[in-house]
Every structure is written in C-alpha cells, then in structure tokens.
Amino acid sequence: MSADITAAGTDLRAHADAMFLRKKLAAFALPAVVLAYLAYTFFAFDIAGLAERARIDNARTLLADTWSYKTHVTRDNRSGGMTVAIEGERKGTYPEGTAPDWVSLGEVTRVDLGEGHVVEFLPGNALRYDVPGFGPIEASVSRARGVQINLDEAELPDWISYSSARLNITTEAGRVSLTRNRTEVFRYFPGWELFFFTLDSPYHGVPLSRILFGARVDPERANLAGAFHDFWNNDMWRHRDVAWAICETILMAFLGTFGGAIIALPVAFLAARNFTPLRVVRFAFRRVFDFLRGVDALIWTILLSRAFGPGPMTGALAILLTDTGSFGKMFSEALENVDGKQIEGIRSTGARPLQRYRFGVIPQVVPVLLSQVLYFLESNTRSATIIGAITGGGIGLLLTQAMITQKDWEEVTYYIILVILMVFAMDWLSGWLRRRLIRGGDSGH
Amino acid sequence: MSVIASDPSADIRGDYLRLTRQKRLYGGLVLAIFLLLMISGFSVAEGRNAGGFISGLPQILDFPAMVFSEAWEKRAQLPGHLVHYVPALLETLNIAAVATILGTGLAMVLSMLSTRGLALWPRAIPLFRRVMDVMRAVPEIVIALVLIFVMGGGPVPAVIAIAFHTGGALGKLFSEVNENADLKPVEGLASVGAGWAQRMWLGVVPQVSPNYFSYALLRFEINIRASAILGFVGAGGIGYELKNTMSWGQGKFDEAAAIFLLLFLTIVAVDQVSGYVRHHLTRQGGH
Numbered sequence: 001m002s003a004d005i006t007a008a009g010t011d012l013r014a015h016a017d018a019m020f021l022r023k024k025l026a027a028f029a030l031p032a033v034v035l036a037y038l039a040y041t042f043f044a045f046d047i048a049g050l051a052e053r054a055r056i057d058n059a060r061t062l063l064a065d066t067w068s069y070k071t072h073v074t075r076d077n078r079s080g081g082m083t084v085a086i087e088g089e090r091k092g093t094y095p096e097g098t099a100p101d102w103v104s105l106g107e108v109t110r111v112d113l114g115e116g117h118v119v120e121f122l123p124g125n126a127l128r129y130d131v132p133g134f135g136p137i138e139a140s141v142s143r144a145r146g147v148q149i150n151l152d153e154a155e156l157p158d159w160i161s162y163s164s165a166r167l168n169i170t171t172e173a174g175r176v177s178l179t180r181n182r183t184e185v186f187r188y189f190p191g192w193e194l195f196f197f198t199l200d201s202p203y204h205g206v207p208l209s210r211i212l213f214g215a216r217v218d219p220e221r222a223n224l225a226g227a228f229h230d231f232w233n234n235d236m237w238r239h240r241d242v243a244w245a246i247c248e249t250i251l252m253a254f255l256g257t258f259g260g261a262i263i264a265l266p267v268a269f270l271a272a273r274n275f276t277p278l279r280v281v282r283f284a285f286r287r288v289f290d291f292l293r294g295v296d297a298l299i300w301t302i303l304l305s306r307a308f309g310p311g312p313m314t315g316a317l318a319i320l321l322t323d324t325g326s327f328g329k330m331f332s333e334a335l336e337n338v339d340g341k342q343i344e345g346i347r348s349t350g351a352r353p354l355q356r357y358r359f360g361v362i363p364q365v366v367p368v369l370l371s372q373v374l375y376f377l378e379s380n381t382r383s384a385t386i387i388g389a390i391t392g393g394g395i396g397l398l399l400t401q402a403m404i405t406q407k408d409w410e411e412v413t414y415y416i417i418l419v420i421l422m423v424f425a426m427d428w429l430s431g432w433l434r435r436r437l438i439r440g441g442d443s444g445h
Numbered sequence: 446m447s448v449i450a451s452d453p454s455a456d457i458r459g460d461y462l463r464l465t466r467q468k469r470l471y472g473g474l475v476l477a478i479f480l481l482l483m484i485s486g487f488s489v490a491e492g493r494n495a496g497g498f499i500s501g502l503p504q505i506l507d508f509p510a511m512v513f514s515e516a517w518e519k520r521a522q523l524p525g526h527l528v529h530y531v532p533a534l535l536e537t538l539n540i541a542a543v544a545t546i547l548g549t550g551l552a553m554v555l556s557m558l559s560t561r562g563l564a565l566w567p568r569a570i571p572l573f574r575r576v577m578d579v580m581r582a583v584p585e586i587v588i589a590l591v592l593i594f595v596m597g598g599g600p601v602p603a604v605i606a607i608a609f610h611t612g613g614a615l616g617k618l619f620s621e622v623n624e625n626a627d628l629k630p631v632e633g634l635a636s637v638g639a640g641w642a643q644r645m646w647l648g649v650v651p652q653v654s655p656n657y658f659s660y661a662l663l664r665f666e667i668n669i670r671a672s673a674i675l676g677f678v679g680a681g682g683i684g685y686e687l688k689n690t691m692s693w694g695q696g697k698f699d700e701a702a703a704i705f706l707l708l709f710l711t712i713v714a715v716d717q718v719s720g721y722v723r724h725h726l727t728r729q730g731g732h
Binding site: 034037038041044045046047050053054055058059062248251252254255258259262290293294295296297298299302303304306307308309310311312313314316382385386389390392393396399400403406412416419420423424427 | 479482483486487489490491493494495496497498501502504505507508509536539542543546578579581582583584585586587590591594595596597599600601604670673674677678684687691705708709712713716
C-alpha cells in the first residue's frame, strides 16, 4: 500500500519535473530562436559592412547644419570682387559694398572670426590668417605657381590641408579655403539664418519692439502688415508654401479618412451577418474590403497618380481606398455586435427598414465607429506625410526635396519639427473630438 | 385644480420637444459644416492636383490595363519574375520582422518605465510617456531619409526608422496592458530580493505576453507595409525594385505586375494568419 503511494508520488514528481523541464526549455527556446533570427539578419543586412558605407562627415555636416549656419566671405581671385553671402546663397547675399560688422571691406578686407582669429585678404591674391597661439599663416596664389604658404610643408598640423591646388584651414572659429579661383572664409553662427526676414527686407535686423511699437520702418507700409508680408513671402524659408503644404497634408488625411468612412458605412451593412442573410453577398463584400486593404496605400498611390497626376487629391484618394477596406471590415464587425432589441422596438412602432436603421442601429454604432474613425485620422496624418513624399504633395514632398539637395538641413529640421507638431495637433484634436462627440452620443444612455 | 395638475406635464412635454428640436438642430448644423468641409476640401485638393478628378476618372483603368496586358503578353515569364523577386520580398519581410522585434523590446522597457506601480523611477513616468508620444509622432520616412543620407541606402536605416516608431506605438498599447497586470507576483519577487529587471521579466511579462504578442503581430502587419514604402524611397527590398520597374516604364510592366502580385499576396496572407492567431490568443486569454 505504502509502496503504491510512493510509486504514485515518484510518478507525479517525474511528471512535474518533466513539465518544468518543458517549460524551462520553452522559456529559453523562444529567445534563442529570436536571437538566431537576429544573427541571420545581421549577416543578411551586412551590418559589418555598414561601418565603411556610413559617411561620418555627412553626419557631422548634418548635425552642424541643424543648429548653425555659416556666412561666406568670398573673393573672386580673377576679378578681385568681394561678396558676403549667408550660406553662399543668392537670396542671402549682402548688397554690393555692404557687409556685417565683423567684416571690414577695403583695400585690405579684414574678417574677424572672433576669439582673436583674424583673416585678412591682402592685395595680390594673398591671405593672412592670425591663429592665436600658433602664429600668422600667410598664403598667396598665383596663376603660375599655384598656392604658396609660409609654413614648412612637412610640419603642417592636421587642421591645415595643403597642396599646390588648394589650401584648407579649419579651426574652431571658422574655415578658410584658398584656390586659384577664389578665396573663401566661412564663419559659423548658431541659429537659423534669415528665418524671419531676408536681407532685402527693410525689417531685417530691426528689433521686435520697434516693429510692434516704433515708427514705420518702411514708410510705404504699416509695420505689422509689412513685417507679416515680408515674413510670409520669405524667399529662403518659404513660410507660405510650408503652411500650404501642411494644410495639404492635413487635407489629404481628412478627406481620405472621412471619405473612406462615408463610403464604408452603407457597404458595411452588406457585409454584416445580421443585416445580409445572403452568404454570397457577404462573402463578396468582405473580399472587396480585403482587396482594398491588401493592395496597400503604396500601390494605390502609384496607380492613382497615373490617372490623376501628382497632388493632394491623389493622396487623399489613395488613403480613401485603403481606409474603405479597413473601415468596411471594422464597421461590419461592429454592426454584427449591435443589440437586436432596439431594432425590434423600433420595428414594433411600424417603422420602415430605413427608419429602423436610422433610429435602431445608427445611434448604437455611431459612438463606436466615430471613435475608430478618429483614431485613424491621427495615423493617416502620418500616412499622408509619407504618401505625399511618393506622390508629390504636402509637407512630405517639401521634406524629400530639402533632403535631396543635401545641404539645407536646417530646413529639414524645421520641417521635421513641423511634422511632429502637426501630428501632435491632430492627435490632440482627434482625442478632443472623441471625448466631445462620444460623451454627447452617450448622454442618451 | 385641474389646471395646476395639467401644467407641469405640458411643461415637461414642451421641454422635451424643445430639447429634441435643439438636439436635431445641432446635429444638422454639425453635419452641414462637416459636408461643407468635405466638399470645399475636395475642391481645394482637386485644384492643387496636377490632374482633375473628372478628367482623370476615365483614365483610371488605363494604367492597370496597360500593366495587365503586358503581363498577359509575357505571361510565360511571370513565374520566373515571381521567383526572381522573392529575395527582395524576403528583405522587405526581414526589415519588418527585425524592426518589430527590436521595437517590441524597446516598447516593453518603455511601457514598464511609464506604468504606475511598475516604473523603476516613478517620478520619470511623465517623461517616458512624452518620449513615447514623440516616437509615435515621427513618421518613419523622416528618420529613414536622414539615416539613408548618413549610412547610405540599405535595410538598416529602414529597420531603425520602423523600430523607433514601433517602440512608441507599441509602448502606449503595452502600458495600457500593464495597468491591468496583477502586482502580487511583482511584490512576491521583490520580497525575495529580485532586481527590477527580474521582477519585470519574471513577474509581469508572463502575465501580459499573450496581449503583447497579439499587438506585436498586428504591428508586424503594419510594418510590412511601411517597409515596402520605405523601400520605395531608397531603403532596399521590394519597394526599391518596384520603383525601378516603375521608372523604367513600358517594357518592364510585367515585372511590376509580378511585384504587385507578390506584395498583395504577402499582405493578405500575413493579414489572414495574424488575424487567426490573434483571435485564438485573445480567446485563450479568457476574454
């Protein structure tokens, strides 16, 4: 008898041990499988080769450009003409003969880079750079002998790169470059240049208090109107175009989301079990929804832009088609969950089918559907940004354009911040509407 | 006497009718504003589009017809094309899968750091919530494009971009799941001196893992689409091949058709399988 019990005990014990072993193995197997998969992708994606493909200098310019800008002081070594231009752009060029206060134009142009660094453009295509703690560097360029320098070529520090074709000096204060064609000095400043007004605007450099309360800066125009006009039409930052682009993106999301919902609502009845007894019809509409969702916004965008050309409407229609599929599926599931008693009650008053739907079904499902639609509104704002980059519309297009030029990273940063703020705003709006409308809809219960 | 008695009921009736009328008026007004917004929005969008809606409508089937006829002409080559693009499809799937795995890991940590009762630093909960909000708000394409500039084209920028977004999106859902986790196992583990990571891994994760898995699977579906789109802007995979065949134009439409087909079938297959699995998971979970 007691032997029996111990036998059963050991049996049970062995059983439990086996179970624990199985569980332990399972607990280790899953992470192991994931790790093995990650190891496989490590080689499939060639992560090891990434180091040589990565461009660290690109990352450095990107980082520097996002928070700072440079002003170019340039001498054309053939004609001797001087230009001072912000970011070297035409729209940021100072008018002939004028310069910021750290550049003094003249026979000898003196550029003060700050912290004791001074560069002088000497006559005869020569240059003198006083580096504190190092001493003056003198260089000149001539057609016959190329770039000449006063330092011993063998003992140049690593921040000077020199050949007979070009001299580059990079210090913490700025950068100097000398070639046969031109002598250039770059000075870096924190901030985004000319964000409010370009140089040709009379409001550039005028303090805000004077624009708001002072006398007219431009006698032709009232201060506020003129300042707004110049800001809005800023050639470099294109605030007007950016505002339009944001509106386009939001419009795409809005039209796509609600258009999809409006189309999906009646069709969803045909795919719901309790409203469409015919199995064939239900099946057909469900497959239509699956198809619309499965084709994906990317393919819809490509197909539609062939017919309608690039622009916000194409993007809106692409979102609309994909969302009709998603909403159709979600709505028909919600409709299958409606309470039949309310419909029966309405029917008992002699209501026609349309009235039964209007008063028996719609009030039940609208809060649920609306909340789903509003959830989509926020995520579609992000989709619209991406679709805009493909089909050519909205802030997505501006973003890709600014990235392709690979130099206006401050604009890229600006757009990214705007995109994030836009998504936040839509998130907040959809949450607010959800609370308002659904509470309003619930008040009857 | 009878006058006094009938008055309040008439009042109630009048009040009710007035309330109903007011409600209807507001409802109608909201509907009218909404319709106005839709119509004017559509006309603005159409005005800023390269082609109009009405003029483009007849052409809507031209391109699919062109692709289809070319694919039909060269139908003998279609199986070959399908096989040819499987590696690219695999890359797209790998990008989505790796990004989902990494994003899920990130989301698990972030969600636990931002759930009351579980957080390692309770004071930093709002901070981690904001971090997740920002991560969710950044569209994948933004990070992908910046990283492509720095790292060169390829799958890695896409993986990082999608994983980043996934971390934020799943983190929010996970922290909602965490709120419902039973804290007793966590307390039990704490009483035997377990560290924070041990408490989370052994006390919380076993409770919530079915829900986590279900959400991650849903995210995997979304990420396949995202990965295809990112390929289109230069991150490799099937989207990149699609872009190449599309910019080639006529003559390669049979290959474009093969890619369309592959992408469509993949999305539908993953959609169906994950729907089935999720259905079973949530049912098992006792819901």
